[in-house]
Amino acid sequence: MPMLRKIMQLVAAAVLIFALMVGCTSEQSQLNEKTEIAEKPRLEEKDGISSPTNKSEQNYEQSFINSHGKTISERIKVPKGYERVEVPRGSFAEYLRNLPLKPHGTKVRYYNGEEKPNDVYVAVIDIDVGTRDLQQCADAVIRLYSEYLYKNRQYDKIHFNFTNGFRADFKKWMQGYRIKVEGNKAYWVKKTGYSDDYVCFRKYLDMVFAYAGTLSLSQEMKRIPLKNLQIGDVFLKGSDPGHCVIVVDIAQNTKTGEKIFLLAQSYMPAQDIHILKNPANDDGNPWYSINFGDVLITPEWQFTKDQVYRFWE
Template identity: 60%
Template sequence: MNKWIPVTILAVLLLSSCSSPKEELSKAANAVTGGKSSRQQLVLAEGTSVMERIAVPKGYERVPIEHGSYADYLRKLPLKPPGSKVHLFNGELKAKEVYEAVLDVDVGERDLQQCADAVMRLRAEYLYGSGNYDQIHFNFTNGFKADFATWRKGNRIDVTGNKVSWVKRGTASNSYEVFRSYLNMVFAYAGTLSLSKEMKQVPIAEMQAGDVFLEGGSPGHAIVVLDMAQNPKTGEKLFILAQGYTPAQDIHILVNMGNGEGNPWYSTAFEGKLHSPEWTFTREQLYRFTD
């Protein structure tokens, strides 16, 4: 981890890193039910967005969503060209190819945008793009509330030891450059542990795009539900997952090891635990932003 953090806060933030001692690449992941559906080639060799590139299995339809909603934003996220690789912040390739597609979202030039940061980045980008500046806020691991409404007025966050406070250092601005500088500050001091305290748990049966599988702690990880589909006859729901990881790297759509290459859909009817390629979650670890 190359984040610059005072020693007194660093000890707490290390508890929310994305490092994973629980990788289970050899374990079958949660396959889509429905017979031949798991063997369909659903990642197309064309399309520039999530909904254009990732087709739904036969017999399923994408769930209806409200135009302009967060779910709509995620479904329309741009993707890098087919065959693109995941790169780390320093330009190196991700060691494990556990992804079906790569989001066309910059990762920055520092080791900041890791797993929880990717979740916060997508949420913040949606709110910023829709002009909902006052809804952009995240807590640091020590509980300090970092809100963009205060930052955009020209205030900045000063960290001295374990003391965090606002200081006036700039002029008021809503520019994207100012927004990104705010996010870099959040990425440095927030993580899975802080997200688990400010988000609310939701039942798997109520899953929506934008919800997050989240384990906050030592270590921790977070992956976002990027899109959903449903079988109108059986009612079964499917979902796609996307993650950032450590070191900071491109956000990518995960494979489903149980389906094999070309079908990234997971079923909400999974039994026991959710086995994503680089982390395992329980059914109780699904969270949602509260506003």
């Protein structure tokens, strides 16, 4: 009997130890499950749509984006320690800095309505792209400069060269002349009466878009040193293929004097003009430093530091 009692006690102790082990394992499994759930993005209800709350996106918006801003200067904040440079009132620089933007979160669309798949931008400029595959990279630069001149009735300054060297003057177009292209030749033909309305202006631009490009633009703009960079200057590689982006804002460090800048572009196929991200900044900062070295790396192209151009004036 004493031996039987001892065996029963050992069995009972073994059962108790097993129960404790199973209980700890079960509790640890529940703890791990709760931890995993706690680490998942929380869903917030906004206008009946659930969307994940991403901490990095929240910090990004708080740091660099004012989602309620309606222009470049209102939407995109400068980093701490920097201030936007002063620009003359009524200048091209002031015009670009205050370009209207589409609502925050708007997607870039191609001319045919399809969405651009590459997430390379922080904002979309509120200007039409047209319904034809025309307003690509160089055309976007031409468009912005022309819109500024047209707005200020500086019609005599609106002129661009075709790739073959033909000069297309808007003042001539306003007088009712149109451009006829035959092979590699182009010439003016009187077609209609005088008009300086916006519809006439847009038709002129479409004609320029069709026959101008980065190569012709590089031949009629002047190259400038990077250290003299201003709003409205263009990083440009004039070739086939080529590309260009335009500086739409500049800020400066109040202590060191370092310049930083924002870039806008269109691309192929024709698409909404958009403000580029800076792929070098993990924190979502879209500003580029003038101290980028020998090569400026943008999301879809690279430029050398000597490929900086300015419109004639």
